[in-house]
Amino acid sequence: MSINRGRLQKHLNQLAEIGKIGETGVCRLAHSKEDRQAADVVRQWMEEAGLTTRIDGFGNLIGRLEGQDKNKPILILGSHIDSQPYGGRFDGTAGSLGAIEVVHTMKDNGIVPERTIEVICFSDEEGCRFNKGVFGVRALTGLLEEGELERKDQDGMTRREALNEFGVEPDLSTSPVYKKGEIEAFIELHIEQGPVLEAQGKPVGIVSGISGPIWLTVTLEGFAGHAGSVPMNLRQDALVGASEIIRQFNDLVRREGTETTVGTVGNLNVFPNSRNIIPEKVAFTIDLRDINLERRTKLEDQLYQIIEKTASEKNLKVEINEDTRSDPRYCADWIKKIMTEEDAKLGFNSPMLMSGPFHDALFMSYISDYGMIFVRCKKGISHNPLEFAEIDDIEKGVNLLYQTALRISQS
Incomplete structure:
Protein backbone atom coordinates (compact mmCIF):
# COMPACT_ATOMS: atom_id res chain seq x y z
CA MET A 1 0.00 0.00 0.00
CA GLY A 212 16.07 26.63 19.19
CA PRO A 213 15.99 30.06 17.49
CA ILE A 214 16.44 33.50 18.99
CA TRP A 215 15.26 36.40 16.83
CA LEU A 216 16.31 39.91 17.82
CA THR A 217 15.85 43.33 16.24
CA VAL A 218 18.65 45.74 17.09
CA THR A 219 18.16 49.49 16.55
CA LEU A 220 21.10 51.89 16.69
CA GLU A 221 20.60 55.67 16.69
CA GLY A 222 23.26 58.28 16.06
CA PHE A 223 23.03 61.71 14.44
CA ALA A 224 22.57 62.64 10.79
CA GLY A 225 24.91 65.13 9.15
CA HIS A 226 26.32 66.19 5.81
CA ALA A 227 28.58 63.50 4.39
CA GLY A 228 30.98 66.14 3.04
CA SER A 229 31.45 68.37 6.07
CA VAL A 230 31.36 66.35 9.32
CA PRO A 231 34.88 65.16 10.31
CA MET A 232 35.27 61.44 10.78
CA ASN A 233 36.19 61.72 14.46
CA LEU A 234 32.99 63.69 15.23
CA ARG A 235 30.52 61.36 13.57
CA GLN A 236 27.78 59.29 15.23
CA ASP A 237 27.31 56.92 12.29
CA ALA A 238 24.71 54.25 13.05
CA LEU A 239 25.58 52.22 9.97
CA VAL A 240 29.25 52.00 10.91
CA GLY A 241 28.17 50.75 14.35
CA ALA A 242 25.82 48.20 12.82
CA SER A 243 28.55 47.00 10.47
CA GLU A 244 30.94 46.48 13.39
CA ILE A 245 28.35 44.46 15.32
CA ILE A 246 27.42 42.33 12.31
CA ARG A 247 31.06 41.52 11.54
CA GLN A 248 31.85 40.64 15.16
CA PHE A 249 28.69 38.54 15.46
CA ASN A 250 29.65 36.55 12.38
CA ASP A 251 33.19 36.05 13.70
CA LEU A 252 31.84 34.97 17.11
CA VAL A 253 29.57 32.26 15.69
CA ARG A 254 32.29 30.96 13.39
CA ARG A 255 34.86 30.93 16.17
CA GLU A 256 32.91 29.51 19.10
CA GLY A 257 30.00 27.66 17.51
CA THR A 258 29.90 24.17 16.06
CA GLU A 259 28.38 22.71 12.89
CA THR A 260 24.94 22.99 14.56
CA THR A 261 25.40 26.71 15.38
CA VAL A 262 24.28 29.35 12.88
CA GLY A 263 23.95 33.12 13.07
CA THR A 264 22.42 35.39 10.45
CA VAL A 265 21.68 39.07 9.89
CA GLY A 266 19.04 38.93 7.18
CA ASN A 267 17.40 42.35 7.18
CA LEU A 268 18.79 45.88 7.56
CA ASN A 269 17.02 49.24 7.32
CA VAL A 270 18.91 52.55 7.11
CA PHE A 271 17.51 56.02 7.81
CA PRO A 272 17.50 58.44 6.08
CA ASN A 273 19.08 56.18 3.45
CA SER A 274 20.67 58.94 1.35
CA ARG A 275 24.02 58.88 -0.41
CA ASN A 276 25.30 62.10 1.16
CA ILE A 277 23.80 61.93 4.67
CA ILE A 278 25.50 60.19 7.58
CA PRO A 279 23.13 57.37 8.64
CA GLU A 280 21.23 58.39 11.77
CA LYS A 281 19.31 55.20 12.52
CA VAL A 282 19.83 51.58 11.55
CA ALA A 283 17.65 48.60 12.49
CA PHE A 284 18.77 45.06 11.73
CA THR A 285 17.66 41.54 12.58
CA ILE A 286 19.67 38.82 14.28
CA ASP A 287 18.87 35.11 14.01
CA LEU A 288 20.86 32.82 16.34
CA ARG A 289 20.22 29.06 16.51
CA ASP A 290 21.75 26.01 18.14
CA ILE A 291 20.58 22.55 19.22
CA ASN A 292 22.68 23.04 22.39
CA LEU A 293 20.92 25.48 24.72
CA GLU A 294 23.94 26.08 26.97
CA ARG A 295 26.12 27.02 24.02
CA ARG A 296 23.45 29.24 22.53
CA THR A 297 23.03 31.07 25.84
CA LYS A 298 26.78 31.68 26.06
CA LEU A 299 26.86 33.07 22.51
CA GLU A 300 23.86 35.29 23.20
CA ASP A 301 25.57 36.77 26.27
CA GLN A 302 28.68 37.52 24.22
CA LEU A 303 26.55 39.06 21.46
CA TYR A 304 24.94 41.46 23.95
CA GLN A 305 28.42 42.48 25.13
CA ILE A 306 29.46 43.18 21.54
CA ILE A 307 26.37 45.33 20.95
CA GLU A 308 26.74 47.37 24.14
CA LYS A 309 30.49 47.89 23.70
CA THR A 310 30.15 48.98 20.06
CA ALA A 311 27.28 51.37 20.83
CA SER A 312 29.33 52.95 23.61
CA GLU A 313 32.45 53.34 21.46
CA LYS A 314 30.49 54.86 18.57
CA ASN A 315 28.37 57.10 20.85
CA LEU A 316 25.12 55.50 19.70
CA LYS A 317 21.84 54.81 21.45
CA VAL A 318 20.82 51.16 21.29
CA GLU A 319 17.55 49.28 21.63
CA ILE A 320 17.21 45.48 21.46
CA ASN A 321 13.81 43.86 20.94
CA GLU A 322 13.29 40.12 21.27
CA ASP A 323 10.97 38.83 18.55
CA THR A 324 11.20 35.06 19.09
CA ARG A 325 12.80 32.72 21.61
CA SER A 326 12.43 28.95 21.62
CA ASP A 327 14.46 26.24 23.29
Whole structure:
Protein backbone atom coordinates (compact mmCIF):
# COMPACT_ATOMS: atom_id res chain seq x y z
CA MET A 1 0.00 0.00 0.00
CA SER A 2 1.91 3.02 -1.28
CA ILE A 3 0.81 6.57 -1.94
CA ASN A 4 -0.37 7.79 -5.33
CA ARG A 5 2.72 9.43 -6.80
CA GLY A 6 0.93 10.89 -9.83
CA ARG A 7 -1.78 12.54 -7.74
CA LEU A 8 0.75 14.03 -5.35
CA GLN A 9 2.92 15.36 -8.18
CA LYS A 10 -0.13 16.87 -9.87
CA HIS A 11 -1.12 18.66 -6.67
CA LEU A 12 2.42 19.97 -6.13
CA ASN A 13 2.54 21.33 -9.67
CA GLN A 14 -0.89 22.93 -9.48
CA LEU A 15 -0.20 24.62 -6.15
CA ALA A 16 3.08 26.02 -7.52
CA GLU A 17 1.08 27.99 -10.09
CA ILE A 18 -0.55 30.09 -7.35
CA GLY A 19 1.68 33.07 -6.65
CA LYS A 20 4.19 31.89 -9.24
CA ILE A 21 7.17 34.17 -9.90
CA GLY A 22 9.56 33.48 -12.77
CA GLU A 23 9.88 29.91 -13.94
CA THR A 24 10.09 28.12 -10.59
CA GLY A 25 9.58 30.69 -7.81
CA VAL A 26 6.60 31.29 -5.54
CA CYS A 27 5.36 34.30 -3.58
CA ARG A 28 2.37 33.47 -1.35
CA LEU A 29 2.65 35.80 1.61
CA ALA A 30 0.61 35.01 4.71
CA HIS A 31 -3.04 36.14 4.63
CA SER A 32 -2.65 37.50 1.07
CA LYS A 33 -5.09 36.89 -1.78
CA GLU A 34 -2.67 34.27 -3.14
CA ASP A 35 -2.59 32.58 0.26
CA ARG A 36 -6.39 32.47 0.32
CA GLN A 37 -6.53 31.14 -3.23
CA ALA A 38 -4.10 28.38 -2.27
CA ALA A 39 -6.12 27.54 0.86
CA ASP A 40 -9.30 27.19 -1.19
CA VAL A 41 -7.64 24.86 -3.70
CA VAL A 42 -5.98 22.72 -1.01
CA ARG A 43 -9.26 22.60 0.89
CA GLN A 44 -10.87 20.99 -2.13
CA TRP A 45 -8.13 18.33 -2.21
CA MET A 46 -8.70 17.68 1.49
CA GLU A 47 -12.39 17.09 0.86
CA GLU A 48 -11.63 14.77 -2.05
CA ALA A 49 -9.50 12.76 0.42
CA GLY A 50 -12.50 12.38 2.72
CA LEU A 51 -11.69 15.11 5.23
CA THR A 52 -14.23 17.55 6.60
CA THR A 53 -12.70 21.01 6.46
CA ARG A 54 -12.74 24.44 8.02
CA ILE A 55 -10.62 27.59 8.07
CA ASP A 56 -10.36 28.94 11.60
CA GLY A 57 -10.09 32.54 12.80
CA PHE A 58 -6.31 32.44 12.61
CA GLY A 59 -6.18 31.38 8.97
CA ASN A 60 -5.36 27.70 9.63
CA LEU A 61 -6.83 25.24 7.14
CA ILE A 62 -7.89 22.13 9.08
CA GLY A 63 -9.18 18.83 7.72
CA ARG A 64 -10.56 16.06 9.97
CA LEU A 65 -11.13 12.35 9.49
CA GLU A 66 -13.08 10.81 12.36
CA GLY A 67 -11.61 7.68 13.88
CA GLN A 68 -13.50 4.69 15.22
CA ASP A 69 -12.67 5.54 18.83
CA LYS A 70 -13.62 9.16 19.53
CA ASN A 71 -12.04 9.04 22.99
CA LYS A 72 -8.49 8.41 21.80
CA PRO A 73 -6.05 11.32 21.47
CA ILE A 74 -5.85 12.38 17.84
CA LEU A 75 -3.02 12.17 15.32
CA ILE A 76 -2.15 15.43 13.55
CA LEU A 77 -0.22 15.67 10.28
CA GLY A 78 0.68 18.81 8.36
CA SER A 79 2.88 21.76 7.53
CA HIS A 80 2.24 25.10 5.77
CA ILE A 81 1.50 26.51 2.31
CA ASP A 82 2.53 30.18 2.72
CA SER A 83 5.91 31.17 1.29
CA GLN A 84 8.73 33.66 1.46
CA PRO A 85 8.49 36.63 -0.95
CA TYR A 86 11.22 34.99 -3.06
CA GLY A 87 10.49 31.37 -2.27
CA GLY A 88 10.39 27.93 -3.81
CA ARG A 89 7.77 25.31 -4.65
CA PHE A 90 8.43 22.71 -1.97
CA ASP A 91 8.96 24.49 1.36
CA GLY A 92 5.92 23.52 3.46
CA THR A 93 3.89 22.33 0.50
CA ALA A 94 5.60 18.93 0.33
CA GLY A 95 4.52 18.24 3.90
CA SER A 96 1.03 19.70 3.60
CA LEU A 97 0.15 17.93 0.36
CA GLY A 98 1.99 14.81 1.52
CA ALA A 99 -0.22 14.70 4.62
CA ILE A 100 -3.35 14.97 2.48
CA GLU A 101 -2.02 12.19 0.26
CA VAL A 102 -1.58 9.97 3.33
CA VAL A 103 -5.26 10.30 4.21
CA HIS A 104 -6.32 9.94 0.58
CA THR A 105 -4.32 6.69 0.36
CA MET A 106 -6.11 5.39 3.46
CA LYS A 107 -9.41 6.21 1.77
CA ASP A 108 -8.30 4.44 -1.43
CA ASN A 109 -7.56 1.33 0.63
CA GLY A 110 -10.77 1.46 2.66
CA ILE A 111 -8.91 2.10 5.93
CA VAL A 112 -10.80 3.76 8.77
CA PRO A 113 -8.30 4.73 11.49
CA GLU A 114 -8.81 3.83 15.13
CA ARG A 115 -8.04 7.38 16.23
CA THR A 116 -9.10 10.61 14.55
CA ILE A 117 -6.63 12.19 12.12
CA GLU A 118 -6.39 15.90 11.45
CA VAL A 119 -4.39 17.48 8.64
CA ILE A 120 -3.43 21.10 9.20
CA CYS A 121 -1.99 23.69 6.83
CA PHE A 122 -0.75 26.13 9.44
CA SER A 123 -1.14 29.85 8.86
CA ASP A 124 1.89 32.13 8.44
CA GLU A 125 4.73 29.78 9.24
CA GLU A 126 7.26 31.92 7.39
CA GLY A 127 6.90 35.16 9.37
CA CYS A 128 8.34 37.40 6.65
CA ARG A 129 5.29 39.65 6.31
CA PHE A 130 4.76 40.58 9.97
CA ASN A 131 8.26 39.72 11.26
CA LYS A 132 6.74 37.13 13.56
CA GLY A 133 6.12 33.70 12.15
CA VAL A 134 4.53 30.36 13.07
CA PHE A 135 1.42 32.39 13.90
CA GLY A 136 -1.19 29.74 13.20
CA VAL A 137 0.44 26.97 15.21
CA ARG A 138 1.12 29.31 18.12
CA ALA A 139 -2.55 30.28 18.10
CA LEU A 140 -3.59 26.62 18.23
CA THR A 141 -1.20 25.88 21.10
CA GLY A 142 -1.79 28.99 23.21
CA LEU A 143 1.60 30.58 22.56
CA LEU A 144 0.49 33.91 21.11
CA GLU A 145 1.88 37.10 22.62
CA GLU A 146 0.31 40.44 23.42
CA GLY A 147 -0.19 42.67 20.38
CA GLU A 148 0.03 39.88 17.79
CA LEU A 149 -2.92 41.17 15.79
CA GLU A 150 -1.60 44.72 15.75
CA ARG A 151 1.76 43.86 14.17
CA LYS A 152 2.11 45.68 10.84
CA ASP A 153 3.56 44.70 7.50
CA GLN A 154 5.76 47.02 5.45
CA ASP A 155 2.67 48.70 4.00
CA GLY A 156 1.24 49.51 7.44
CA MET A 157 -1.51 46.85 7.36
CA THR A 158 -2.07 45.09 10.67
CA ARG A 159 -2.35 41.33 10.93
CA ARG A 160 -5.95 41.77 12.07
CA GLU A 161 -6.76 43.71 8.90
CA ALA A 162 -4.93 41.15 6.76
CA LEU A 163 -6.87 38.28 8.33
CA ASN A 164 -10.11 40.17 7.70
CA GLU A 165 -9.12 40.50 4.03
CA PHE A 166 -8.24 36.79 4.06
CA GLY A 167 -11.84 36.19 5.06
CA VAL A 168 -11.77 35.38 8.79
CA GLU A 169 -12.45 37.24 12.03
CA PRO A 170 -9.66 36.56 14.54
CA ASP A 171 -10.61 35.99 18.16
CA LEU A 172 -7.67 35.51 20.53
CA SER A 173 -10.00 34.24 23.25
CA THR A 174 -10.34 30.98 21.29
CA SER A 175 -6.61 30.22 21.76
CA PRO A 176 -5.47 27.59 22.68
CA VAL A 177 -7.49 25.13 20.62
CA TYR A 178 -5.55 22.01 21.69
CA LYS A 179 -4.31 21.08 25.15
CA LYS A 180 -1.84 18.49 26.41
CA GLY A 181 -3.30 15.02 26.35
CA GLU A 182 -5.60 15.66 23.39
CA ILE A 183 -2.97 14.82 20.77
CA GLU A 184 -1.21 11.46 20.51
CA ALA A 185 1.42 12.73 18.09
CA PHE A 186 2.20 15.39 15.52
CA ILE A 187 4.16 14.35 12.42
CA GLU A 188 5.55 16.81 9.86
CA LEU A 189 7.29 16.06 6.59
CA HIS A 190 9.47 18.83 5.17
CA ILE A 191 12.26 19.32 2.68
CA GLU A 192 15.56 19.38 4.55
CA GLN A 193 16.55 22.95 3.56
CA GLY A 194 20.14 21.88 4.06
CA PRO A 195 22.86 19.83 2.32
CA VAL A 196 23.30 16.84 4.67
CA LEU A 197 21.08 14.29 2.89
CA GLU A 198 22.50 15.16 -0.51
CA ALA A 199 26.04 14.82 0.85
CA GLN A 200 25.17 11.36 2.21
CA GLY A 201 23.36 10.30 -0.96
CA LYS A 202 20.12 9.67 0.95
CA PRO A 203 16.63 10.63 -0.24
CA VAL A 204 15.03 10.71 3.23
CA GLY A 205 16.10 11.48 6.80
CA ILE A 206 14.55 11.00 10.23
CA VAL A 207 14.81 14.11 12.38
CA SER A 208 16.22 13.89 15.91
CA GLY A 209 15.37 17.43 17.06
CA ILE A 210 15.03 21.11 16.12
CA SER A 211 17.47 23.85 17.04
CA GLY A 212 16.07 26.63 19.19
CA PRO A 213 15.99 30.06 17.49
CA ILE A 214 16.44 33.50 18.99
CA TRP A 215 15.26 36.40 16.83
CA LEU A 216 16.31 39.91 17.82
CA THR A 217 15.85 43.33 16.24
CA VAL A 218 18.65 45.74 17.09
CA THR A 219 18.16 49.49 16.55
CA LEU A 220 21.10 51.89 16.69
CA GLU A 221 20.60 55.67 16.69
CA GLY A 222 23.26 58.28 16.06
CA PHE A 223 23.03 61.71 14.44
CA ALA A 224 22.57 62.64 10.79
CA GLY A 225 24.91 65.13 9.15
CA HIS A 226 26.32 66.19 5.81
CA ALA A 227 28.58 63.50 4.39
CA GLY A 228 30.98 66.14 3.04
CA SER A 229 31.45 68.37 6.07
CA VAL A 230 31.36 66.35 9.32
CA PRO A 231 34.88 65.16 10.31
CA MET A 232 35.27 61.44 10.78
CA ASN A 233 36.19 61.72 14.46
CA LEU A 234 32.99 63.69 15.23
CA ARG A 235 30.52 61.36 13.57
CA GLN A 236 27.78 59.29 15.23
CA ASP A 237 27.31 56.92 12.29
CA ALA A 238 24.71 54.25 13.05
CA LEU A 239 25.58 52.22 9.97
CA VAL A 240 29.25 52.00 10.91
CA GLY A 241 28.17 50.75 14.35
CA ALA A 242 25.82 48.20 12.82
CA SER A 243 28.55 47.00 10.47
CA GLU A 244 30.94 46.48 13.39
CA ILE A 245 28.35 44.46 15.32
CA ILE A 246 27.42 42.33 12.31
CA ARG A 247 31.06 41.52 11.54
CA GLN A 248 31.85 40.64 15.16
CA PHE A 249 28.69 38.54 15.46
CA ASN A 250 29.65 36.55 12.38
CA ASP A 251 33.19 36.05 13.70
CA LEU A 252 31.84 34.97 17.11
CA VAL A 253 29.57 32.26 15.69
CA ARG A 254 32.29 30.96 13.39
CA ARG A 255 34.86 30.93 16.17
CA GLU A 256 32.91 29.51 19.10
CA GLY A 257 30.00 27.66 17.51
CA THR A 258 29.90 24.17 16.06
CA GLU A 259 28.38 22.71 12.89
CA THR A 260 24.94 22.99 14.56
CA THR A 261 25.40 26.71 15.38
CA VAL A 262 24.28 29.35 12.88
CA GLY A 263 23.95 33.12 13.07
CA THR A 264 22.42 35.39 10.45
CA VAL A 265 21.68 39.07 9.89
CA GLY A 266 19.04 38.93 7.18
CA ASN A 267 17.40 42.35 7.18
CA LEU A 268 18.79 45.88 7.56
CA ASN A 269 17.02 49.24 7.32
CA VAL A 270 18.91 52.55 7.11
CA PHE A 271 17.51 56.02 7.81
CA PRO A 272 17.50 58.44 6.08
CA ASN A 273 19.08 56.18 3.45
CA SER A 274 20.67 58.94 1.35
CA ARG A 275 24.02 58.88 -0.41
CA ASN A 276 25.30 62.10 1.16
CA ILE A 277 23.80 61.93 4.67
CA ILE A 278 25.50 60.19 7.58
CA PRO A 279 23.13 57.37 8.64
CA GLU A 280 21.23 58.39 11.77
CA LYS A 281 19.31 55.20 12.52
CA VAL A 282 19.83 51.58 11.55
CA ALA A 283 17.65 48.60 12.49
CA PHE A 284 18.77 45.06 11.73
CA THR A 285 17.66 41.54 12.58
CA ILE A 286 19.67 38.82 14.28
CA ASP A 287 18.87 35.11 14.01
CA LEU A 288 20.86 32.82 16.34
CA ARG A 289 20.22 29.06 16.51
CA ASP A 290 21.75 26.01 18.14
CA ILE A 291 20.58 22.55 19.22
CA ASN A 292 22.68 23.04 22.39
CA LEU A 293 20.92 25.48 24.72
CA GLU A 294 23.94 26.08 26.97
CA ARG A 295 26.12 27.02 24.02
CA ARG A 296 23.45 29.24 22.53
CA THR A 297 23.03 31.07 25.84
CA LYS A 298 26.78 31.68 26.06
CA LEU A 299 26.86 33.07 22.51
CA GLU A 300 23.86 35.29 23.20
CA ASP A 301 25.57 36.77 26.27
CA GLN A 302 28.68 37.52 24.22
CA LEU A 303 26.55 39.06 21.46
CA TYR A 304 24.94 41.46 23.95
CA GLN A 305 28.42 42.48 25.13
CA ILE A 306 29.46 43.18 21.54
CA ILE A 307 26.37 45.33 20.95
CA GLU A 308 26.74 47.37 24.14
CA LYS A 309 30.49 47.89 23.70
CA THR A 310 30.15 48.98 20.06
CA ALA A 311 27.28 51.37 20.83
CA SER A 312 29.33 52.95 23.61
CA GLU A 313 32.45 53.34 21.46
CA LYS A 314 30.49 54.86 18.57
CA ASN A 315 28.37 57.10 20.85
CA LEU A 316 25.12 55.50 19.70
CA LYS A 317 21.84 54.81 21.45
CA VAL A 318 20.82 51.16 21.29
CA GLU A 319 17.55 49.28 21.63
CA ILE A 320 17.21 45.48 21.46
CA ASN A 321 13.81 43.86 20.94
CA GLU A 322 13.29 40.12 21.27
CA ASP A 323 10.97 38.83 18.55
CA THR A 324 11.20 35.06 19.09
CA ARG A 325 12.80 32.72 21.61
CA SER A 326 12.43 28.95 21.62
CA ASP A 327 14.46 26.24 23.29
CA PRO A 328 15.74 23.27 21.26
CA ARG A 329 13.11 20.53 21.14
CA TYR A 330 13.80 16.81 20.63
CA CYS A 331 11.62 14.35 18.72
CA ALA A 332 9.89 11.63 20.76
CA ASP A 333 11.88 8.41 21.00
CA TRP A 334 8.82 6.22 20.44
CA ILE A 335 7.97 8.04 17.20
CA LYS A 336 11.55 7.81 15.97
CA LYS A 337 11.44 4.08 16.74
CA ILE A 338 8.33 3.59 14.60
CA MET A 339 9.86 5.63 11.79
CA THR A 340 13.09 3.64 11.95
CA GLU A 341 11.21 0.32 11.84
CA GLU A 342 9.02 1.39 8.91
CA ASP A 343 12.03 2.88 7.16
CA ALA A 344 13.81 -0.48 7.39
CA LYS A 345 10.80 -2.24 5.83
CA LEU A 346 10.88 0.26 2.97
CA GLY A 347 14.62 -0.31 2.53
CA PHE A 348 15.61 3.35 2.69
CA ASN A 349 18.27 3.11 5.42
CA SER A 350 17.57 6.75 6.28
CA PRO A 351 20.02 8.59 8.55
CA MET A 352 19.10 10.49 11.72
CA LEU A 353 19.77 14.24 11.55
CA MET A 354 18.85 17.43 13.37
CA SER A 355 17.00 20.44 11.97
CA GLY A 356 18.55 23.89 11.97
CA PRO A 357 15.44 25.62 10.62
CA PHE A 358 12.46 25.70 12.96
CA HIS A 359 9.09 24.41 11.81
CA ASP A 360 5.49 24.25 12.98
CA ALA A 361 6.54 21.04 14.72
CA LEU A 362 8.70 23.02 17.13
CA PHE A 363 5.64 24.67 18.65
CA MET A 364 3.45 21.58 18.50
CA SER A 365 6.12 19.95 20.68
CA TYR A 366 4.96 22.04 23.65
CA ILE A 367 1.65 20.16 23.80
CA SER A 368 2.40 16.87 22.01
CA ASP A 369 5.05 14.32 21.19
CA TYR A 370 6.31 14.98 17.69
CA GLY A 371 8.35 13.52 14.89
CA MET A 372 9.68 14.83 11.57
CA ILE A 373 10.74 13.39 8.24
CA PHE A 374 13.14 15.24 5.94
CA VAL A 375 13.30 14.93 2.17
CA ARG A 376 16.50 15.69 0.27
CA CYS A 377 16.60 18.97 -1.62
CA LYS A 378 19.09 19.91 -4.34
CA LYS A 379 22.24 21.56 -2.94
CA GLY A 380 20.33 22.29 0.25
CA ILE A 381 18.80 25.37 -1.39
CA SER A 382 15.60 26.78 0.11
CA HIS A 383 13.86 30.16 0.45
CA ASN A 384 14.90 30.63 -3.17
CA PRO A 385 13.19 29.93 -6.52
CA LEU A 386 15.99 27.40 -7.23
CA GLU A 387 14.69 25.21 -4.38
CA PHE A 388 14.10 21.72 -5.80
CA ALA A 389 13.23 18.23 -4.61
CA GLU A 390 12.91 15.19 -6.87
CA ILE A 391 9.47 13.59 -6.96
CA ASP A 392 11.19 10.23 -6.36
CA ASP A 393 12.51 11.54 -3.04
CA ILE A 394 9.21 13.17 -2.07
CA GLU A 395 7.39 9.93 -2.88
CA LYS A 396 9.75 7.99 -0.60
CA GLY A 397 9.32 10.51 2.22
CA VAL A 398 5.54 10.49 1.94
CA ASN A 399 5.50 6.69 1.90
CA LEU A 400 7.43 6.72 5.17
CA LEU A 401 4.97 9.31 6.49
CA TYR A 402 2.10 7.05 5.40
CA GLN A 403 3.43 3.94 7.11
CA THR A 404 4.22 5.91 10.27
CA ALA A 405 0.78 7.52 10.35
CA LEU A 406 -0.86 4.15 9.72
CA ARG A 407 0.93 2.61 12.69
CA ILE A 408 0.04 5.45 15.04
CA SER A 409 -3.54 5.92 13.85
CA GLN A 410 -4.33 2.21 14.22
CA SER A 411 -2.86 1.90 17.72
